[in-house]
Amino acid sequence: MIKRASIFxxxxxxxxxxxxxxxxxxxxxxxxxDALHHSANAYYLDIAPLDPIELPRIFIVRYExxxxxxxxxxxxxxAILNGHxxxxxxxxxxxxxxxxxxxVEGDTHAETQGGIxxxxxxxxIGEITTAQLEGHLVPPGGSHVVLDLSISRHLxxxxxxxxxxxxxxxxxAGMYKKGIGRETAxxxxxxxxxxGMVVFIRDDIVKPNLGDKTDKYLPYLLTAFFFxxxxxxxGLVPFGxxxxxxxxxTVVLASFTFVFxxxxxxxxxxxxxxxxxxxxxxxxxILMPVxxxxxxxxxxxxxxxxxxxxxAGHLVILSLIGLIFSFTNIFGSGAGYGVAPVSVAFAxxxxxxxxxxxxxxxxxxxxxxxxxxxxxxxxxxxxxDAHQEQQIEASASPEAEPVFAN
Amino acid sequence: xDPSALAFLGAGLGAGLVALGAGLGIGKLAGPAMEAxxxxxxxxGDIRTSMIIAAALIEGVALFGLVICIILATK
Numbered sequence: 001m002i003k004r005a006s007i008f009x010x011x012x013x014x015x016x017x018x019x020x021x022x023x024x025x026x027x028x029x030x031x032x033x034d035a036l037h038h039s040a041n042a043y044y045l046d047i048a049p050l051d052p053i054e055l056p057r058i059f060i061v062r063y064e065x066x067x068x069x070x071x072x073x074x075x076x077x078x079a080i081l082n083g084h085x086x087x088x089x090x091x092x093x094x095x096x097x098x099x100x101x102x103x104v105e106g107d108t109h110a111e112t113q114g115g116i117x118x119x120x121x122x123x124x125i126g127e128i129t130t131a132q133l134e135g136h137l138v139p140p141g142g143s144h145v146v147l148d149l150s151i152s153r154h155l156x157x158x159x160x161x162x163x164x165x166x167x168x169x170x171x172x173a174g175m176y177k178k179g180i181g182r183e184t185a186x187x188x189x190x191x192x193x194x195x196g197m198v199v200f201i202r203d204d205i206v207k208p209n210l211g212d213k214t215d216k217y218l219p220y221l222l223t224a225f226f227f228x229x230x231x232x233x234x235g236l237v238p239f240g241x242x243x244x245x246x247x248x249x250t251v252v253l254a255s256f257t258f259v260f261x262x263x264x265x266x267x268x269x270x271x272x273x274x275x276x277x278x279x280x281x282x283x284x285x286i287l288m289p290v291x292x293x294x295x296x297x298x299x300x301x302x303x304x305x306x307x308x309x310x311x312a313g314h315l316v317i318l319s320l321i322g323l324i325f326s327f328t329n330i331f332g333s334g335a336g337y338g339v340a341p342v343s344v345a346f347a348x349x350x351x352x353x354x355x356x357x358x359x360x361x362x363x364x365x366x367x368x369x370x371x372x373x374x375x376x377x378x379x380x381x382x383x384x385d386a387h388q389e390q391q392i393e394a395s396a397s398p399e400a401e402p403v404f405a406n
Numbered sequence: 407x408d409p410s411a412l413a414f415l416g417a418g419l420g421a422g423l424v425a426l427g428a429g430l431g432i433g434k435l436a437g438p439a440m441e442a443x444x445x446x447x448x449x450x451g452d453i454r455t456s457m458i459i460a461a462a463l464i465e466g467v468a469l470f471g472l473v474i475c476i477i478l479a480t481k
Contacts, residue, residue: 204451301466308469367455368462 039314041152041246043076044133047239054078055156057137058149064142071139077128079137087128087135158243161230168194169226201225205367209374213264217373220260224253225366232310232358236351244361245310247303254303257369262295264377298372302365309361313354320347417478420471428468432461 054075073079235242328336
């Protein structure tokens with residue numbers, strides 16, 4: 001009992017420690033509101049109050065004389081110190097540069113915030129400042145970066161999510177191959193937990209949309225579901241980042257669905273796009289571009305939906321916490337203390353909402369992917385009513401319960 | 407007035423209108439879906455599926471609006 005309590009205390013402390021940097025970002029009312037910046041991508045792992053762990057920087061550079069080269073650095077500071085790269089501080093975050101003299105002016109601020117302003121603006125970490133770490137790296141001389149392959153925070157957490165999924169799923173697949181779970185009851189925490197989810201996805205999401213092609217697309221859809229879920233949940237862990245709140249990650253995921261949809265497309269599918277049946281001929285050329293656009297908007301909406309949902313939750317939490325500091329700045333520390341419980345309560349509520357959203361968005365992505373693929377690989381035309389009725393009659397078995405019994 | 411101020415104003419108003427439209431749309435959808443589920447609990451699965459598909463389409467349009475707002479706000 002005591003052990004469990006101490007774990008909770010530790011967790012609570014870790015959570016509190018994780019906050020200051022995010023808070024600091026929005027604490028200065030003269031800065032741009034920086035919650036957006038905090039939830040954005042960066043080239044370090046934020047483990048405040050410890051110094052950030054910098055991630056490797058990889059650049060493909062085109063030198064002045066026209067030759068190409070690969071520049072590899074262990075970290076951003078190494079790129080600046082050894083590679084003579086220059087860190088250009090983004091104009092959008094001008095507040096970070098001005099912040100220095102603001103800190104000098106606002107003694108009261110420094111007191112209430114415990115010098116956090118200084119930390120974000122230009123505190124030395126190792127041999128470079130935080131502002132330099134946030135900045136955009138420019139190579140020396142006349143050379144310029146052709147391709148930036150640097151490992152970013154989101155990429156790191158995407159890899160982490162992949163690793164976790166791979167580790168759990170290969171182990172479970174091995175267990176099923178041995179017969180545990182097929183001939184016996186599922187064994188252990190993980191198998192019991194995941195079997196429920198996998199069966200739900202297969203029977204409730206994929207099968208109604210894909211029918212007898214279920215087995216062909218189930219591996220992809222399951223992988224997508226568990227990767228998105230893991231990535232979403234990693235963002236809710238202290239010190240974590242949400243890989244799915246990066247538009248590039250979601251675009252790649254959606255493009256997989258796009259490719260599967262087009263590859264699986266039947267003759268009927270393509271005919272419905274380029275020469276839709278059942279309408280007057282003069283309308284067909286008008287409808288064709290609309291249908292072609294429709295192919296593209298589906299995956300784009302899929303990518304943006306996931307991205308927006310995962311970004312929005314974090315922004316709301318940061319904004320709610322930032323309210324405390326805005327109130328402190330405007331009305332004094334008393335108002336700050338007054339607002340704090342309300343802010344924290346709402347932030348906690350949004351946090352739980354985000355936990356729910358993590359599952360819902362993974363579900364929605366899988367569901368819509370299955371739907372789009374299902375629409376493309378459908379052999380029978382949906383509007384062919386006579387045909388459909390025949391099918392229903394044929395598939396209705398005697399023991400099947402009539403749906404409209406009452 | 408600074409033109410970028412108008413852009414911020416437009417982004418804020420736009421985001422509000424987008425939220426209003428999406429809320430109305432999904433509300434109109436979810437209410438009858440729940441009524442239908444209450445009337446016919448055995449069709450819950452089908453109703454949920456078609457509700458989510460329609461909700462996703464509404465949300466898709468709302469998200470396009472939202473992206474324009476974000477682009478305006480970060481200009």
